[in-house]
Amino acid sequence: MFKRILVANRGEIAVRIIRACKELGIESVAVYSTADRDSMHAKIADRSICIGPQQPAKSYLDAESIISAALITNCDCLHPGYGFLAENPVFERKCSENGIVFIGPPADVMELSGNKSMALEIMRKNGIPVIPGSNGNVENLADALRAGKRLGYPVIIKAAFGGGGKGMRICNSKRDMESFFPIAKSESLSSFGLGDVYIEKYVCKPRHIEFQIIADNYGNIVCAGERECSIQRRHQKLIEEAPAANLSEKTRKTIKGFAVKAARSINYKNLGTIEFLVDKDESFYFIEINSRIQVEHPVTEAVTGIDLIKEQIKIAAGEKNSYAGNEIFSSGNAIEFRINAEDSENNFAPSPGKITDYSLPGGPGIRIDTFIHSNYYVPPFYDSLIAKLIIWGNDRSESIARSERALDEFKVEGIKTTIPFHKKILANQNFREGKIHTHFIEEEFGV
Numbered sequence: 001m002f003k004r005i006l007v008a009n010r011g012e013i014a015v016r017i018i019r020a021c022k023e024l025g026i027e028s029v030a031v032y033s034t035a036d037r038d039s040m041h042a043k044i045a046d047r048s049i050c051i052g053p054q055q056p057a058k059s060y061l062d063a064e065s066i067i068s069a070a071l072i073t074n075c076d077c078l079h080p081g082y083g084f085l086a087e088n089p090v091f092e093r094k095c096s097e098n099g100i101v102f103i104g105p106p107a108d109v110m111e112l113s114g115n116k117s118m119a120l121e122i123m124r125k126n127g128i129p130v131i132p133g134s135n136g137n138v139e140n141l142a143d144a145l146r147a148g149k150r151l152g153y154p155v156i157i158k159a160a161f162g163g164g165g166k167g168m169r170i171c172n173s174k175r176d177m178e179s180f181f182p183i184a185k186s187e188s189l190s191s192f193g194l195g196d197v198y199i200e201k202y203v204c205k206p207r208h209i210e211f212q213i214i215a216d217n218y219g220n221i222v223c224a225g226e227r228e229c230s231i232q233r234r235h236q237k238l239i240e241e242a243p244a245a246n247l248s249e250k251t252r253k254t255i256k257g258f259a260v261k262a263a264r265s266i267n268y269k270n271l272g273t274i275e276f277l278v279d280k281d282e283s284f285y286f287i288e289i290n291s292r293i294q295v296e297h298p299v300t301e302a303v304t305g306i307d308l309i310k311e312q313i314k315i316a317a318g319e320k321n322s323y324a325g326n327e328i329f330s331s332g333n334a335i336e337f338r339i340n341a342e343d344s345e346n347n348f349a350p351s352p353g354k355i356t357d358y359s360l361p362g363g364p365g366i367r368i369d370t371f372i373h374s375n376y377y378v379p380p381f382y383d384s385l386i387a388k389l390i391i392w393g394n395d396r397s398e399s400i401a402r403s404e405r406a407l408d409e410f411k412v413e414g415i416k417t418t419i420p421f422h423k424k425i426l427a428n429q430n431f432r433e434g435k436i437h438t439h440f441i442e443e444e445f446g447v
């Protein structure tokens with residue numbers, strides 16, 4: 001097992017990782033920017049080191065500073081959390097070259113996961129269901145128009161290295177393709193440095209369901225079930241849930257099998273997520289792989305009892321998958337609410353500033369992953385996530401009732417948060433019936 005870890009992140013996930021390390025008896029080293037000098041992760045770690053100024057590019061994204069911090073403090077491993085350098089193959093190689101074990105998949109696996117059109121091709125060739133599409137990148141408008149004609153409109157243009165909806169365009173006609181193809185390509189180039197785009201048949205209002213993979217270095221791959229992630233606004237997830245409501249046991253089991261097969265087809269190592277779109281009739285399609293621990297991992301932990309962060313660390317240290325050959329049982333229902341420092345009454349504008357007072361919910365079935373404290377100043381430089389409220393109930397209706405109770409108890413003073421918006425979602429009849437899809441927020445709330 002490792003002796004000392006460098007936690008290359010901030011906020012709630014840095015705190016979450018440090019907690020796991022304390023339980024495993026691993027010493028932790030936190031890194032922080034000058035804006036995070038008084039942040040909880042820097043305080044609870046055994047040691048902490050300033051790695052630069054407030055700008056992410058000069059601190060949490062600065063690979064050289066972070067590796068220097070790890071070397072100076074004699075860390076034998078590094079956990080990247082999510083965001084920042086978590087899915088950067090170049091960074092993984094730098095860690096390896098310096099004798100630091102990167103807790104995540106190897107660089108070549110991250111490279112494949114990061115190139116969505118390449119990952120899709122591998123899946124298609126391995127018999128994983130994918131959406132009919134261009135089968136590779138589309139180089140020019142003439143080819144794009146041919147793909148559009150063959151597939152039939154509507155189609156969707158996607159950036160091979162995309163994320164967050166950037167470089168993505170829905171085309172309802174040949175005319176749309178003529179205007180959007182150049183835009184998608186140049187947006188992809190400017191956002192990701194590479195203009196590679198591909199085309200798929202557009203699936204109308206699908207559900208977005210992802211499957212958690214646990215894979216050790218010896219080919220033992222298991223799936224710890226799924227998370228329903230359709231409740232999103234402009235590609236920012238707001239609520240996630242496990243298991244997915246209104247998904248038949250048969251489909252769940254089938255997709256699980258494909259998720260394991262997908263992971264095996266690229267020699268996946270460590271923890272990862274296989275994302276699928278699921279249609280109204282439960283047709284399902286692989287869309288992408290995320291080669292990191294995800295923000296919403298606690299809902300899987302809540303229903304399975306697995307500590308996913310500890311499992312990541314143990315696997316990176318060369319231990320065998322704790323669940324190899326075992327069926328993973330899921331019990332009850334879990335819902336996660338992302339509490340963001342945003343004004344949901346004002347177009348979700350960022351709401352940084354001082355938290356003058358707060359009070360957290362408690363009682364049965366409640367978990368809160370956060371780093372806030374009284375008089376904490378939410379800096380404007382980073383992601384707006386300030387807390388995750390994770391609810392567990394024996395079934396979905398108990399979870400929903402418990403969620404309403406917990407959100408009523410949750411008070412944050414001094415800044416605006418997404419708590420009032422979560423209460424509105426919980427009051428929505430379609431949400432309560434599990435009638436949700438990726439356009440639910442837009443359709444029900446017009447935001």
Ligand code: MV4
Binds near residue numbers: 200202203206287
């Ligand atoms: C799609 C799709 C419909 N059809 N692909 C969004 C994020 C990225 N990971 C994949 N996404 C989608 N891919 C096909 N073939 C719908 C989405 C999608 C979406 C699209 C437009 C606007 C909002 C959306 C929200 C969730 C998913």
